[in-house]
Amino acid sequence: MPRLLRAMGLLGLLLVAHAAAAEKLRLVADAWPPFTDINLANGGLATDIVSTALRRAGYTTEFEQVPWARAILGVDEGRYDVLVNAWFTHERTMIGEFSNEYLLNRVRFLKRKDNPITFNNLKDLHPYPIAIVRGYAYSNAFDSDAQLQKVPVHSFSMAVRMLAAGRVALTAEDEYVARYNLNLETQGVRDSVEFLPRSLSENPLHILVSLKNPDHAQIVASFDREIAAMKADGSYDKLFRQHGL
Structure with missing residues (x-):
């Protein structure tokens, strides 16, 4: 019995670890300070807003900065889950799902x-x-x-x-x-x-979630919900102040 319990416990830990890994989202953007830049605090204002909202929704994130064309291609191919800084175009709806506006340029x-x-x-x-x-x-x-x-x-x-x-x-x-x-x-x-x-x-700014991610609709819905909550509780405006904007 002790061995069985230990085995079940180990299996449970593995399942939890697998679930946590599945919830890790790969964020991408090009260098566009003060919105996205690896040399700025938390990757810049837009990266900070997006990663904060997704963290509140239960996701963990990692951010990579690459040239714009590589970022778009990576979202199209599913190598990245979330493009942080996207303006809406009909062409991009073929590769990803847009969130609501979270910032206005x-x-x-x-x-x-x-x-x-x-x-x-x-x-x-x-x-x-x-x-x-x-x-x-x-x-x-x-x-x-x-x-x-x-x-x-x-x-x-x-x-x-x-x-x-x-x-x-x-x-x-x-x-x-x-x-x-x-x-x-x-x-x-x-x-x-x-x-x-x-x-x-x-120009309204959105995230674009890769259609290659099977949970793209849920990610967008969770993000939109948390952005609305951040605006209501003041944490959205606080991020602007922290970035000096």
């Missing part, structure tokens, strides 16, 4: 404080040179407007320095990305620029 223009530019529609901006990052998608209307004076640059840091120096009249970036990067600039640059009130575009 607002792309906003920045100008020099001493420049009285106003923005109600894109025609208002036709007279002004605008620094844009090569390869970046801002909005369909902005990207397709051939009358805008777009000045391609390598990075937001270069764009905002050109703006501060008066070499361009405007630049644009996601608000949180801009605030994060402005904190890395000199006081002179930070003090010379400001956001225009109106957003150029707003």
Whole structure:
């Protein structure tokens, strides 16, 4: 009997360990500070929000940072369970299930404080040179407007320095990305620029759970439930403060 009990106990432990391993989710994203970056606390704001919500739902997680194309391919092939930072497209519904929005990306223009530019529609901006990052998608209307004076640059840091120096009249970036990067600039640059009130575009951010994971629907439902609970109990806003946003 003692041997039988020990064997049953060992079997129980193995089953528990197997269940725990089955609940471990492989998270993936590219480097996009302050949202996702292995060099930031808890992998960045978005990674922290996502892993916290999933932990509250009973999952354990591990996070890997890879280039965007590899992340998408990995979700498609089932090597990763959860893409942390996905904007909705119909094409992506073929490889994963989207959660509800858990964060909103607002792309906003920045100008020099001493420049009285106003923005109600894109025609208002036709007279002004605008620094844009090569390869970046801002909005369909902005990207397709051939009358805008777009000045391609390598990075937001270069764009905002050109703006501060008066070499361009405007630049644009996601608000949180801009605030994060402005904190890395000199006081002179930070003090010379400001956001225009109106957003150029707003894009809801979701997780995308691989359809190769048989529990994808349950993972999404659990995540959505916990995000709602985090917003209700204040822990969602607390994460923003912890990341300085």
